Amino acid sequence: MSQPSVQLYSIRNAIDEDLQRAVARIADIGFTLVEPYGFVDRVDEFERAFADAGVSAPSGHAPVIDSAEPERAFAAAAQLGITTLIDPYIPSDRWQSADDAHRIADRVNELATQAATIGLSFGYHNHQWEFANTVGGRAIYELFVDRLEPDVVLELDTFWSTVGGADTPALISSLGDRLRFMHVKDGHTTGDIATALPSSESALSVPEALAAAYKNQKPAGQGDVDVRAILAAAPNALRVVEFDGYAGDVFDGIAQSFAWLQENDK
Secondary structure, eight states: OOOEEEEEEEGGHHHOHHHHHHHHHHHHHHOOOBBBOOOOOGGHHHHHHHHHHHHHEEEEOOTTTTOOOOOHHHHHHHHHTTTTEOOOOOOOOGGGHHHHHHHHHHHHHHHHHHHHHOEEEEEEESSSHHHSEETTTHHHHHHHHHHOOOEEEEEEEEEHHHHHOOHHHHHHHHHHGGGGEEOOOOOOOSGGGGGGOOOOOSSSSSHHHHHHHHHOOOTSSSSSHHHHHHHHHHSSEEEOOOOOOSSSOOOHHHHHHHHHHHHHHO
């Protein structure tokens, strides 16, 4: 098993307080790989923190699809040594029709071509609505994937795909080699969280709305998600630990997920 990564959004409050110390605490758990977000305007700070902690970032998140200046995010990613930049979300109200799926896919294809000019791959990360929203009996995510060019990378959030109603191990098999990264998280997959579909007009950002709706995700192996089957279905995808919300000390939750992967992801 390759070493897992961790999405730094999980420790956003600690990063806001002290970026360097927060990244050092992640390294102390045992991580050598991280997946940053919100780094474009703080790229020099992130670069120093990563160097001091001895971690690297094969992937990173930035909201590029709607950006008027995607080249800024691409340049920041390249500075950090990121090789795959991933857009973390497009809200639910823009995933309602086949035309919506095709419009987003066409933009992703365009950005992938642009990113490739400086040696980057580009991809997309899902939440639950891409699976809960259907067109003609098919999850709209399927229509999106059908429209993508082969060089577009996918990062599957396996918790949210499960919440959205997907058979996630079967989905993984269908995605093939374009699935390069997957978020590993666990928790309860039914109840109020299944209806948390923030829109573009929400007073909260989509990540904030999700975190507010669901603060009790669990370390890997402690919830309803069949994490073992998911890992077995994607032996070559980089595992990225993430918590949108956690009731306890999130560093402890991350450490528990890290230990579980070390023991169970063979």
